[in-house]
Amino acid sequence: MRADARENRARVLVVARELFAERGLEVPMAAIARRAGVGVATLYRRFPTKETLVMEAFAEQFAVCQGVMDDALKDPDPWRGLRTVIEKVCLLQACDRGFTAAFMASFPDLHSEARDRTWLGFVALVQRAKDSGHLRADFSPHDLTLVLVANGGLSSLPAEVAVASSRRLVAYLLESFRTGTDVLPPPVPLSLDLVLG
Amino acid sequence: MRADARENRARVLVVARELFAERGLEVPMAAIARRAGVGVATLYRRFPTKETLVMEAFAEQFAVCQGVMDDALKDPDPWRGLRTVIEKVCLLQACDRGFTAAFMASFPDLHSEARDRTWLGFVALVQRAKDSGHLRADFSPHDLTLVLVANGGLSSLPAEVAVASSRRLVAYLLESFRTGTDVLPPPVPLSLDLVLG
DNA sequence: CCTCAAGCGGACGGGGGTCTCCACTTAGCA
DNA sequence: TGCTAAGTGGAGACCCCCGTCCGCTTGAGG
Numbered sequence: 001m002r003a004d005a006r007e008n009r010a011r012v013l014v015v016a017r018e019l020f021a022e023r024g025l026e027v028p029m030a031a032i033a034r035r036a037g038v039g040v041a042t043l044y045r046r047f048p049t050k051e052t053l054v055m056e057a058f059a060e061q062f063a064v065c066q067g068v069m070d071d072a073l074k075d076p077d078p079w080r081g082l083r084t085v086i087e088k089v090c091l092l093q094a095c096d097r098g099f100t101a102a103f104m105a106s107f108p109d110l111h112s113e114a115r116d117r118t119w120l121g122f123v124a125l126v127q128r129a130k131d132s133g134h135l136r137a138d139f140s141p142h143d144l145t146l147v148l149v150a151n152g153g154l155s156s157l158p159a160e161v162a163v164a165s166s167r168r169l170v171a172y173l174l175e176s177f178r179t180g181t182d183v184l185p186p187p188v189p190l191s192l193d194l195v196l197g
Numbered sequence: 198m199r200a201d202a203r204e205n206r207a208r209v210l211v212v213a214r215e216l217f218a219e220r221g222l223e224v225p226m227a228a229i230a231r232r233a234g235v236g237v238a239t240l241y242r243r244f245p246t247k248e249t250l251v252m253e254a255f256a257e258q259f260a261v262c263q264g265v266m267d268d269a270l271k272d273p274d275p276w277r278g279l280r281t282v283i284e285k286v287c288l289l290q291a292c293d294r295g296f297t298a299a300f301m302a303s304f305p306d307l308h309s310e311a312r313d314r315t316w317l318g319f320v321a322l323v324q325r326a327k328d329s330g331h332l333r334a335d336f337s338p339h340d341l342t343l344v345l346v347a348n349g350g351l352s353s354l355p356a357e358v359a360v361a362s363s364r365r366l367v368a369y370l371l372e373s374f375r376t377g378t379d380v381l382p383p384p385v386p387l388s389l390d391l392v393l394g
Numbered sequence: 395c396c397t398c399a400a401g402c403g404g405a406c407g408g409g410g411g412t413c414t415c416c417a418c419t420t421a422g423c424a
Numbered sequence: 425t426g427c428t429a430a431g432t433g434g435a436g437a438c439c440c441c442c443g444t445c446c447g448c449t450t451g452a453g454g
Contacts, residue, residue, distance in 0.1 A: 002429095028411060039432060040413080041413090041415085050412070050413090146366055152350045153348070154350070168343060168382045168385060172369075175373045188362045188365060199399095199451060230403090239403070396453105400450090404447105407442105407444080409442090410441085412438090415434105
């Protein structure tokens with residue numbers, strides 16, 4: 001690949017990340033091209049479809065996500081691990097308007113084996129947190145999805161407000177997860193696949 | 198107005214409510230017209246813009262909303278009033294995919310005097326609930342908006358799942374509102390106007 | 395039954411989105 | 425420096441949306 005082409009490709013990715021974070025995935029390809037100082041054709045030569053660009057742009061954050069989960073699984077204090085997963089992923093969602101949408105969209109594509117492994121890990125983490133006595137007994141692993149979808153709703157807010165709101169929402173929820181004593185409505189087997197209809 | 202015209206108008210409204218509830222406001226006008234068995238022109242003659250149709254279709258639910266708030270303000274038990282407001286409005290949101298969007302969109306248009314009066318009433322309700330000892334002291338009236346926006350995120354789910362999820366989310370949150378003892382991140386002055394940018 | 399205004403629906407204009415085609419430019423090597 | 429393949433950008437094909445125009449249809453009063 002020629003040097004100028006490589007440079008253009010990199011600039012497109014940077015700009016795409018910026019715009020997706022600011023305005024969400026519905027930002028037009030033409031806007032990305034313009035801000036990157038290239039033509040649309042250049043953009044489409046490097047990324048055959050918009051979806052390709054989105055996935056490439058968010059690959060890094062998906063990896064961060066995976067890392068957060070892995071760290072949590074290794075944490076000797078399962079409650080702290082659980083708390084941290086929720087806090088960090090929700091913060092990612094709140095900071096980046098496109099992240100939630102990209103995450104949902106990519107979900108069916110993610111290699112299902114890795115997905116299942118992560119999920120089973122999380123289920124185990126939940127069980128350990130319950131055994132440790134810090135997590136309410138009627139917490140369901142599906143509540144993670146519930147939190148993610150609800151927190152995703154905040155991404156329609158302006159960035160700073162979204163972050164502050166998310167922090168407060170998560171704090172409320174974690175407190176409920178920890179100290180719960182009342183009877184809750186039953187958990188919902190809430191897979192992210194459902195979001196797509 | 199001729200009899201057939203009146204009938205068509207009514208059928209359009211019914212169909213519009215159905216489709217908005219199922220698929221959200223982004224359902225095309227042509228789809229509504231088709232399902233109502235009329236042409237687009239007919240639809241536009243009765244409702245000059247899509248926004249008009251949306252407002253007309255949701256007018257009833259807005260009235261319900263206002264009624265819920267009024268009832269809550271009259272409830273002698275302020276904590277029950279507060280709980281009920283949150284539960285009922287969140288249920289409305291979860292049942293109807295278009296409701297949240299219509300509510301947000303209509304917000305700037307609603308006669309601001311009525312809006313402010315309702316808001317001040319809610320602030321008073323919050324204070325009374327705190328005084329009664331059932332609501333945590335650091336609850337902010339802005340947290341109502343936080344709950345609405347977060348719960349609105351669930352409307353991307355299929356209807357039945359959304360309702361069950363919303364119920365559980367609200368239960369978690371209400372429990373936190375009631376029994377709170379920990380220090381929360383500061384409340385965010387979160388007006389619905391912010392959603393629009 | 396006849397009339398005609400009210401009502402109707404499909405074709406169309408305008409705008410904005412994704413993605414393609416093609417004539418021109420330029421990096422990089424001999 | 426000259427050649428060439430890789431790279432480029434803008435015009436435009438195609439699609440979907442909102443909203444309008446206009447010739448045809450029909451309800452309902454005399």
